[in-house]
Amino acid sequence: xxxxxxxxxxxxxxxxxxxxxxxxxxxxxxxxxxxxxxxxxxxxxxxxxxxxxxxxxxxxxxxxxxxxxxxxxxxxxxxxxxxxxxxxxxxxxxxxxxxxxxxxxxxxxxxxxxxxxxxxxxxxxxxxxxxxxxxxxxxxxxxxxxxxxxxxxxxxxxxxxxxxxxxxxxxxxxxxxxxxxxxxxxxxxxxxxxxxxxxxxxxxxxxxxxxxxxxxxxxxxxxxxxxxxxxxxxxxxxxxxxxxxxxxxxxxxxxxxxxxxxxxxxxxxxxxxxxxxxxxxxxxxxxxxxxxxxxxxxxxxxxxxxxxxxxxxxxxxxxxxxxxxxxxxxxxxxxxxxxxxxxxxxxxxxxxxxxxx
Numbered sequence: 001x002x003x004x005x006x007x008x009x010x011x012x013x014x015x016x017x018x019x020x021x022x023x024x025x026x027x028x029x030x031x032x033x034x035x036x037x038x039x040x041x042x043x044x045x046x047x048x049x050x051x052x053x054x055x056x057x058x059x060x061x062x063x064x065x066x067x068x069x070x071x072x073x074x075x076x077x078x079x080x081x082x083x084x085x086x087x088x089x090x091x092x093x094x095x096x097x098x099x100x101x102x103x104x105x106x107x108x109x110x111x112x113x114x115x116x117x118x119x120x121x122x123x124x125x126x127x128x129x130x131x132x133x134x135x136x137x138x139x140x141x142x143x144x145x146x147x148x149x150x151x152x153x154x155x156x157x158x159x160x161x162x163x164x165x166x167x168x169x170x171x172x173x174x175x176x177x178x179x180x181x182x183x184x185x186x187x188x189x190x191x192x193x194x195x196x197x198x199x200x201x202x203x204x205x206x207x208x209x210x211x212x213x214x215x216x217x218x219x220x221x222x223x224x225x226x227x228x229x230x231x232x233x234x235x236x237x238x239x240x241x242x243x244x245x246x247x248x249x250x251x252x253x254x255x256x257x258x259x260x261x262x263x264x265x266x267x268x269x270x271x272x273x274x275x276x277x278x279x280x281x282x283x284x285x286x287x288x289x290x291x292x293x294x295x296x297x298x299x300x301x302x303x304x305x306x307x308x309x310x311x312x313x314x315x316x317x318x319x320x321x322x323x324x325x326x327x328x329x330x331x332x333x334x335x336x337x338x339x340x341x342x343x344x345x346x347x348x349x350x351x352x353x354x355x356x357x
Contacts, residue, residue, distance in 0.1 A: 025088070026056060027058065030054070030160075030320070031215060032302045037082070040066040048065055048304065052302070055322075055325055057321075059092075060088075062092065065135045071104055073137075076114075080094070080120050093120050097135045098124050098135075106153060124150075126161045128163050128164070132266045132303065143198065151178060151207050151208045155210050158211045171186050180254040183316075187269055187270040193222050200235065204234050211352060213237075213352065218245045223239070223292070228256075238296070239295065240298070240299040240350045242298070243323035243324055245277070245280060249277035250271060250273050264320070267303070267317055288337065294351065298345050
């Protein structure tokens with residue numbers, strides 16, 4: 001068992017050899033924040049691409065929550081143009097953000113089939129709670145309306161959702177002198193759990209026909225909820241795990257990390273306690289025998305902030321691709337068959353997002 005300590009080892013896993021043996025062209029990261037534009041001080045697209053390529057990632061799905069959010073055709077076109085200018089367009093796909101505006105939702109759906117660049121649009125993104133940027137849709141009636149509109153437009157693609165219910169988030173509990181545990185108090189697992197429950201209910205009530213994809217599941221009980229909700233087969237639900245939630249806990253951060261190290265792991269949703277981390281790890285280790293196997297993928301939620309990360313207001317986001325290798329190495333060392341990562345980092349993502357078609 002990957003214990004209560006942090007084993008940060010040099011990556012020994014030979015990525016190129018692995019990808020040849022399992023006949024996959026590259027890993028896919030379905031959750032990155034490529035920044036650029038007004039946030040180029042945090043990172044530029046090429047910076048994120050370069051760091052990801054070092055660990056074998058060859059396709060990146062970029063999130064829309066920028067200073068100028070990606071919610072219109074012009075913004076989508078501009079992001080693709082920037083990717084092309086930095087010579088990474090062939091490795092680049094992006095989500096279109098959703099708002100509560102009916103016309104914007106309709107146009108966002110149309111963008112997924114746009115003749116000019118629809119092949120770059122991988123899905124739609126809903127922030128069902130506040131995070132970086134200003135795309136949060138907090139009101140539950142407005143969240144329901146989004147699913148109703150998607151159903152009315154017969155959208156069959158992926159809606160990727162950041163799930164944290166606002167009423168359970170209390171930013172005042174964060175103490176910058178104690179980044180090891182206070183952010184977990186500010187954004188507890190209940191916030192994720194209750195939001196996921198809401199999204200499933202709204203999607204079912206609306207008879208949404210697409211895929212509800214829950215991003216960065218950080219709370220083990222959420223997996224149990226998804227498992228239970230899938231029994232009635234009324235909704236296609238998939239979900240993502242991240243390296244940082246699988247590897248770190250409030251306890252092992254306290255034991256092993258400096259203030260700077262712990263602050264670098266301040267993220268939304270938060271890293272939680274060791275019991276929860278062990279439950280997530282056990283789920284990963286037993287995944288090959290689990291009915292949920294094909295519904296799960298690994299995404300990094302790579303979210304750089306540059307030098308801003310360690311300055312007030314201490315923005316949330318983890319930006320460390322070395323965890324990708326640490327996760328693989330430690331899982332294999334604990335007995336997980338390496339072939340699982342061909343699925344979690346490629347095949348399952350291809351299936352969830354319909355890339356074969």
